[in-house]
Each structure stands twice: as structure tokens, then as C-alpha cells.
Amino acid sequence: MNAVVTVRIAMRALQRNKGRSLLTALGIIIGIAAVIAVVGVGQGASVSMKDQISTMGSNLVMVFPGSQRTGGFRGGSGTQQTLTAEDGDAILKDCPYVAAMSPIVRTGAQIVYRENDWATSIQGIGTGYLPVRSWDLASGEPFTENDMHTGVRVCILGQTVVDQLFADDDPVGKMVRIRNMSFRVIGVLTRKGSAAFGQDQDDTILVPWTTTRRVLQNSPFNNVNQLLIGLTSMDTLAQAREDIAGILRQRHRLAPGAEDDFTVIDMTEITQTITKVSSLMTVLLAVIASISLVVGGIGIMNIMLVSVTERTREIGLRMAVGARRRDILLQFLVEAVALAGAGGILGIVLGIGAALTVAQVNHWPVLISPGSVLLALSFSAGVGVFFGFYPAWRAARLSPIESLRHE
Amino acid sequence: MLIELRHISKTYRVGEIDIPALRDVTISIERGGFLAIMGASGSGKSTLLNVLGCLDRPTGGEYRLDGEEVGRLSSDALARVRNRKMGFVFQNFNLLTRTSALENVELPLYYGIPCTREERRRKALALLDRVGLSDRIDHHPSQLSGGQQQRVAIARALVNDPPLILADEPTGNLDSRAGADIMRIFKELNDEGITLIMVTHEPDIAACAKRTIHMRDGEVT
Ligand SMILES: Nc1ncnc2c1ncn2[C@@H]1O[C@H](COP(=O)(O)OP(=O)(O)OP(=O)(O)O)[C@@H](O)[C@H]1O
Ligand SMILES: [Mg+2]
Numbered sequence: 001m002n003a004v005v006t007v008r009i010a011m012r013a014l015q016r017n018k019g020r021s022l023l024t025a026l027g028i029i030i031g032i033a034a035v036i037a038v039v040g041v042g043q044g045a046s047v048s049m050k051d052q053i054s055t056m057g058s059n060l061v062m063v064f065p066g067s068q069r070t071g072g073f074r075g076g077s078g079t080q081q082t083l084t085a086e087d088g089d090a091i092l093k094d095c096p097y098v099a100a101m102s103p104i105v106r107t108g109a110q111i112v113y114r115e116n117d118w119a120t121s122i123q124g125i126g127t128g129y130l131p132v133r134s135w136d137l138a139s140g141e142p143f144t145e146n147d148m149h150t151g152v153r154v155c156i157l158g159q160t161v162v163d164q165l166f167a168d169d170d171p172v173g174k175m176v177r178i179r180n181m182s183f184r185v186i187g188v189l190t191r192k193g194s195a196a197f198g199q200d201q202d203d204t205i206l207v208p209w210t211t212t213r214r215v216l217q218n219s220p221f222n223n224v225n226q227l228l229i230g231l232t233s234m235d236t237l238a239q240a241r242e243d244i245a246g247i248l249r250q251r252h253r254l255a256p257g258a259e260d261d262f263t264v265i266d267m268t269e270i271t272q273t274i275t276k277v278s279s280l281m282t283v284l285l286a287v288i289a290s291i292s293l294v295v296g297g298i299g300i301m302n303i304m305l306v307s308v309t310e311r312t313r314e315i316g317l318r319m320a321v322g323a324r325r326r327d328i329l330l331q332f333l334v335e336a337v338a339l340a341g342a343g344g345i346l347g348i349v350l351g352i353g354a355a356l357t358v359a360q361v362n363h364w365p366v367l368i369s370p371g372s373v374l375l376a377l378s379f380s381a382g383v384g385v386f387f388g389f390y391p392a393w394r395a396a397r398l399s400p401i402e403s404l405r406h407e
Numbered sequence: 408m409l410i411e412l413r414h415i416s417k418t419y420r421v422g423e424i425d426i427p428a429l430r431d432v433t434i435s436i437e438r439g440g441f442l443a444i445m446g447a448s449g450s451g452k453s454t455l456l457n458v459l460g461c462l463d464r465p466t467g468g469e470y471r472l473d474g475e476e477v478g479r480l481s482s483d484a485l486a487r488v489r490n491r492k493m494g495f496v497f498q499n500f501n502l503l504t505r506t507s508a509l510e511n512v513e514l515p516l517y518y519g520i521p522c523t524r525e526e527r528r529r530k531a532l533a534l535l536d537r538v539g540l541s542d543r544i545d546h547h548p549s550q551l552s553g554g555q556q557q558r559v560a561i562a563r564a565l566v567n568d569p570p571l572i573l574a575d576e577p578t579g580n581l582d583s584r585a586g587a588d589i590m591r592i593f594k595e596l597n598d599e600g601i602t603l604i605m606v607t608h609e610p611d612i613a614a615c616a617k618r619t620i621h622m623r624d625g626e627v628t
Contacts, residue, residue, distance in 0.1 A: 005517055016505060317501050320462060321563070322490020322518035324483045401462040404501065 010335040013307075014342070024303040025343030028383065031292025032344050032376045035285055036351025039372050041358055042285070044365035046278040052201075053267055053274075059099075059234055060132065063087075063227040063244065064263045082252060082261045085126070085209065088227040091247050092128075097240035099232045102129035103224040105212045111205060112177040113165040120161055122178070122205050124212025124224075132230035140172040140187025143208050151210040156187040160203040179216060183207070237266060293379060296343065297387035304336050304391035315395055316403025329396035336388020337381050344380025348373055408471075409571065409602050410436040410459065415468035417454050417625075428454040429465065430625040436604065438570070441597045443613035444606045446622030452606040453575055455622070459604060460493060460573045461485045473570070490519050494564025496574035500556040502548040502563075508535060509544040512562045519567050534562035538592060554585025561592055572596065574605040578612055590615045 014021045065083035085103040092101040105124030110117055129135075130142055140156065147154060155176070162171050171185045192201040213219050231240050241264055248262050308315070315328055323331075352368055359366040417429040428451045436442055444452045457463040458470065461477055470477045473492060480488065494515075495501075502511045512531040516522060522530075535541055538558035548556050557577060564572050574593070578586030586609075594615060597603050605616060613619050621628050 002521065313501065314503060317503065318514070318518070319486065320460070320489060320495050320501075321515040322486050322567075324486040324518070326483075327518060399463075401457050404462070404497075 006330055006334050007338065009331060010338045013335055014339060020303065021339060021342075024299050025296070025339055025346065027292065027296025027299045028340055028343030028380050029296075029347040029350060031289060031296050032347025032380055033351035033354060034292065035289040036348055036368065036372060036376055037354040037358070038285055039282075040352065040355035040366045040368045041364055042278060042281050043369060043372075044355075044359070044367040046274055047367055048365040049274050050271065053270060059231040059267075061229040061231060061237075061240065061244065061264060061266045063091075063229065063248070064225075064265070065223070065261070067259050067261055067263060083224055083227060083248075084222045085224055086222060087248055087251055088126070088224070088229075090251060091227070091229065091244050094247055095240060095243040097231050097233070097236040097243065098229055100128040100132045100230040102126035102132055102228045103209045104129070104226040104228055105209045105217070106225045107212060107216055109179050109205075109216065111161065111165065113171075113174065116165045118161060118164040120158075120203050120205055122207055122212060122216065124207050124209035124216075126209055128230065129206070129228060132228050135192065136190045137187045138190045139170070140185070142187060143206075147208045148210050151208065151214045153181060153183045153211060153215060154186045154208065155183045156189060156206040157185055158189050158202040158204040158206075159191040160200055161205055162188055178205070178207075181215065237268070241266065289379070293383050296380075297340070297383040300336055300339055300384065301387040301391060303339075304332060304388055305394065307335075308332065308391050308395040311395075312398065312403045312406035315398055316400050316406065319398075319400035320404060325396040328398075329392045332392035332395045333385065333388050336392065337384035340380045340384030340388070341377070344377050347380070348376055351376075408435045409438045409440070409473060410434075411469075411471040412459075413469045413471075415455075415458060415465045415470060417451075417458060417463070418466045427625050429458070432468070432625075432627050434620065434627060436602065438602055439597070439600050441593070441603045441615070441617040442605070443616035443619040444604065444622060445608070445610075445613055445619055450622040451625040452622055454625075456573055456575050456604065456606050460495060461488050486518070490515055491567060492569050493571040493573055494561075494567070494569045496557065496560050496564050496572065496577045498576040498579040500548065500553070500560050500580075502556055502559060504549065505547055507545045507547060508540060508551065508559045508562075511548070511559055512566055514563060515567050530566055531562070534565050535559070537565075538562050552585070553581050554588055557581060557585070557589055558592070561589070565596070569601075571602045571604070574603065576606055576608065578607065578609065586612060 063083060088101045088103050092098055102125050107122045107124070108119065109122050110119050123129075125143075126148060127143055127145055130137070137156070138159070142156070143154065155178070157165075157171055165171070165176065166174070171188055174185050175182050176185060177183070189202065189204075189206070207216070209224065213222065229240075229244070231237065244264055245260065245262075249260065252261055254261065318328060318331075355366045355368060358364055412432055412434050415429055415432040416427065419426040419428055432455060444455065446452050454463070458465050461472075461480075464478070472488065475488075477485070477488065489495075502508075503514065509528070509531050512534055513527045516527045516530065532541070532544065535544055538561055540555060540558055540562070543551060543555060546555075548559070551559065557580075561572075572593075577589055577593075581589065590612060593603055593605070597617075603616070605612075607613050
């Protein structure tokens with residue numbers, strides 16, 4: 001019996017019980033759809049996160065206050081008063097591998113222009129910020145060193161803020177109110193686009209860090225949430241980290257053996273963390289996928305056993321007209337595989353649809369790799385073989401005469 | 408001789424009790440023969456036919472079909488024998504439901520010598536024409552009368568050109584006119600040299616055969 005005919009007979013048998021076949025395949029459909037959707041969103045997120053990291057400037061090193069072990073910077077940036085803008089200046093001055101530096105002070109506020117208002121994040125920055133992040137201005141001027149010293153009320157707007165507050169007006173030169181204080185808009189950033197998981201990088205306002213500290217936060221201290229440091233080259237990363245740590249330890253008067261009261265992070269570490277998180281996610285997904293595939297497979301096995309019983313006379317007849325045991329085995333096996341495979345294909349279509357819907361609604365990036373589709377397909381076929389084998393073997397083992405007599 | 412049975416016995420075991428369905432059956436059937444098997448219900452007619460049809464293995468004795476000792480064959484080899492050397496006609500037709508007459512007739516070809524779709528169709532069409540059903544090729548069994556269904560079954564039995572046809576009460580579910588149609592076809596086939604073995608209860612059906620044997624309690628009398 002040739003392969004094409006076998007497949008055709010199997011497809012016909014499934015079509016005869018369309019509703020039942022669909023219900024049986026539902027386990028596989030849902031399992032595969034879930035995996036395809038989540039993998040698509042996950043991979044999209046991880047790729048765009050990596051993209052974003054590379055657009056952030058790959059020569060980036062970040063310093064946060066607080067030690068890594070006490071979870072300082074995780075516990076909330078800036079809760080400790082250990083890192084100051086002067087620390088950053090010293091690093092820029094004394095470490096030959098550092099090209100640029102910017103302190104960062106973060107806060108949030110409502111910003112008002114005429115009758116429009118918008119709540120957004122405010123980043124107090126130094127002059128080094130734009131070059132380090134390789135972020136250009138769409139219009140206007142960047143902050144000057146003088147702005148930093150005087151703490152003047154000027155700001156640079158991200159594109160999302162512009163979209164929300166200014167209909168057609170050119171924002172540059174306009175006055176906006178932040179926490180009821182007037183700020184002059186001196187520039188507008190180019191659009192960076194949304195980052196992974198929908199975090200909008202353009203939804204931000206840049207203000208000189210001194211202004212943020214003195215005027216918005218009303219604080220006399222120079223401590224900052226973060227130092228953003230651009231290295232001259234990634235090749236000297238190790239030396240740069242060593243220098244930075246040395247300078248900070250000296251400035252903070254830490255005794256030898258004492259724990260660092262700051263945390264230095266570079267991009268390779270972040271990339272590694274993302275890789276770790278995404279591979280953890282992959283393992284989790286694999287577990288979910290295998291559970292749903294097993295459940296789906298048991299459903300297929302169950303319905304195939306019912307089918308074998310129902311069609312005992314058909315099996316007997318086929319044997320009487322010359323079907324060998326392996327023909328019968330193959331017939332039911334192909335049927336199970338077709339059932340699982342069709343479920344897999346439907347699941348893939350449904351999963352891609354779900355992922356694209358998620359992408360549309362939440363503006364998340366989605367990446368459906370051909371590899372994951374192929375894997376899903378071969379897995380569902382594999383489930384068909386595995387769980388279809390026992391019913392098929394039962395069918396093949398029947399004796400022709402008893403099957404023919406079966407009521 | 409096409410068929411030689413020597414001391415064939417078949418004993419069913421149900422629980423602790425042995426039920427001898429065939430006892431020491433020794434018969435020969437020549438090529439081109441037409442044998443009717445008669446006997447009371449439970450006398451072992453179907454059991455004998457199933458042994459002859461290689462659907463069931465005897466518990467004792469020898470069965471030579473076409474010079475070949477069948478008892479020693481594997482189940483795959485028996486399937487091949489059933490496919491190439493014989494065709495079955497059952498009392499209850501045993502057609503595949505929700506499958507067209509044409510495809511029902513084609514069924515044994517799927518398990519035989521590989522042949523193309525066109526060949527299969529051509530053979531099946533010729534046989535349906537021969538049994539007078541060329542206008543019913545796309546009908547499903549449920550859309551056919553009993554007599555028509557049995558003629559489809561005969562076409563199916565003939566599709567591999569077997570030398571032997573085995574029929575277990577082929578007219579048992581039919582009225583006398585449809586039964587007579589079937590017997591006319593059987594006689595034609597026998598005239599062409601096909602060997603027929605048929606179980607029946609009805610003496611006028613058995614009268615169509617060249618030879619009749621009677622069974623009682625598993626023995627040929
Ligand atoms: N699978 C079986 N298990 C046990 N006993 C069986 C089995 N098949 C048949 N028998 C017994 O074997 C004997 C012969 O049965 P068989 O079917 O050959 O009779 P038959 O002559 O064809 O009768 P009928 O005219 O009613 O069809 C009967 O006594 C029956 O009970
Ligand atoms: Mg009988």
C-alpha cells in the first residue's frame with residue numbers, strides 16, 4: 001500500500017468525524033498555539049532588547065549607588081547617598097579610558113502646556129548624556145556646561161511628550177510648566193522608538209541634573225541615581241572597571257577589604273542577564289509545551305482507541321482482502337499523526353495570530369522564527385507517532401475472523 | 408486439486424469447555440469446482456469456510472491450497488494468499504460504510520500488486536459494469552439495495568482475479584429474486600473457470616452448485 005493512498009485514507013477517516021477530530025486535536029492546538037505565541041513575543045522582546053542595548057551605545061558602563069550584595073541598586077536607585085556627581089567628574093578626569101560621563105537623577109512629574117497635560121518621567125542629566133547614548137536632537141540646542149552650573153529651568157522633550165502636548169506648534173522656545181514651575185523648551189529629541197515590553201523611550205523629559213536636584217527635588221545634595229559612563233573602547237573594559245572602582249573606593253574612603261558601596265555594570269553583563277532570563281523562559285516554555293503536548297497526546301490516544309473499536313469490522317474486512325498487520329498499523333498511525341499534525345498546523349496559525357494581535361495591541365515586538373514553527377510541527381507529529389502507536393498496534397494485532405464477527 | 412483438506416479439526420475453547428467446531432474434515436475440491444456446503448445451524452459450515460479462506464487457523468490437520476501447505480505460513484503470507492488467491496462474499500455484505508461502490512471494489516487493489524490510480528479505476532469500473540451497477544458507482548452502501556450491495560461485494564471479490572471465491576450464505580439476507588441474480592452471476596463465474604465454495608441453508612440455492620456436502624456436528628457426512 002503506497003504512502004499517498006495511506007495518507008488519503010487517513011485524511012478521509014478524519015474528515016468523516018470532523019467535530020470529533022477537531023475536539024481531539026484541541027489539546028495540541030492550544031498547546032502549540034500558546035508556545036508559538038509566547039516564544040514569538042519572548043524572542044521579539046529579547047531581540048529588541050539586545051537591539052536597544054546596542055543603540056544605547058555599546059561602550060556603556062553604569063555605576064549605581066549601593067553594593068550589589070545588599071541589593072542597593074535593585075532596592076531602588078538613589079536610596080543611598082553614596083554616589084555623587086563629583087565622583088563622576090573624578091572618574092572622567094582620572095581614568096584615561098573614559099570618554100564621557102553623565103550623572104542621572106530620576107524623578108517623575110506632570111508637565112503642562114496650555115490646556116494639555118501629561119505625566120512622564122524626568123531625567124536630570126549632564127552634558128555627556130546625549131553623546132554617550134548617541135541620541136541626537138531633532139531640533140533646538142543641547143544643554144551647555146553653563147546650564148549645569150546655574151541650574152537654569154530649561155528642558156529637552158522626547159517625541160512622545162511633544163506628541164501629547166503640542167499639536168502643530170514647534171515646541172522649541174515655548175514655556176511649559178513642570179510641578180508648577182516654568183521651564184523653557186530648548187530642544188526636542190529624535191525618536192528612539194519603543195523598547196522591549198512596550199517601554200517607551202521617547203516618553204521622557206531631559207532637564208539639567210542640577211536643576212532637577214535643586215529646583216524639582218529641592219535638595220542641596222549632589223548625590224545621583226546613576227553615573228552613565230562612555231568608554232573610549234570596549235577593549236579596555238577591564239582596566240576601566242578597575243580604575244572606576246579604585247577611584248570610587250578612594251573617594252569614599254573605603255578601608256581595604258570593605259565592601260564596595262557602589263555597583264558597576266557594563267553592557268556585557270546586561271546582555272548576559274537577558275540571555276539568562278530568556279533561556280530560563282525557554283526552559284519554562286518547554287515544560288509548559290511538553291505538558292500540553294502530553295495532555296493532547298493522551299486525548300489522541302483515547303480517541304484512536306475508540307476509533308479502533310468502532311472500526312473493528314472495517315479492520316477485519318481490510319485484513320480479509322489482504323491487508324497485512326503493518327498496513328493496518330500504518331493506517332492508524334498515519335491517522336494519529338495527521339490528527340496531531342493538523343492540530344499542530346492549526347495551533348501554529350492560531351499562535352502566530354495571537355502573537356500578532358498582542359504585537360498590535362501592546363506595541364510589543366514579535367519574532368516568529370521558522371525554527372520554532374518547524375520544531376512545533378515536528379513535535380506535534382512526534383506526539384502523533386508516540387500516542388498513536390499503541391492504538392495502531394492494538395488494531396494490527398486483531399485477528400481477521402474475530403474482527404469480522406465483531407458487533 | 409485446488410484445495411486438499413486432510414484431517415482438519417478446529418476446537419474452540421470457551422472457559423473450561425472445549426467446543427469441537429470441526430472434526431477430522433477431509434475433502435478435496437478440484438479447480439473449476441462449485442461446492443455448496445449445507446447443514447444445520449452450528450454444524451461448523453462457517454468455521455470450515457473461514458479455515459478455507461485462511462481467516463482462521465485450524466487446530467489440527469493439513470490444508471494444501473494450490474499445492475502450498477497453508478498451515479506453515481506467517482500471517483503476512485496468509486494476507487497475501489487472501490489477497491491474490493481468493494475473494495470473499497459475506498452474508499452481511501461487509502462493505503465500507505460512507506464509501507462509494509467504486510472505492511469499495513478498489514479496496515483489495517490497495518493491498519495487492521502496486522498499480523496506478525487509473526488501473527484501479529479501470530478494473531473496478533469493468534467489474535461494476537459486469538455485475539450491472541455501472542450507474543451506481545458513486546453510491547454509498549446505504550444508498551443501495553441489499554442485492555445491489557451484494558453485487559458490489561462480488562465485484563470486490565473479483566477485482567484481483569482470484570481463482571477461488573468463498574461465499575458464506577451470500578443470499579441469506581436477500582429475497583429470492585435478488586438471490587437468483589447472485590446465483591446467475593456465480594454460475595457465469597464458474598463457467599469462466601473460477602472455483603466457488605458457498606455455504607447455504609436453501610436447497611434451491613445449493614442446487615446451482617455442481618456438488619453439495621452436508622455437515623453435522625463438525626463432520627462432513
Ligand atoms: N469464536 C467462537 N468461540 C467459540 N465457539 C465458536 C466460535 N465460533 C463458532 N463457535 C462454535 O462452533 C460451532 C460451529 O459454528 P459455525 O459458525 O461454524 O456454525 P454454522 O454451521 O456456520 O452455523 P450457522 O448456519 O448458524 O451459521 C458452533 O457450535 C459455535 O457455537
Ligand atoms: Mg455460519
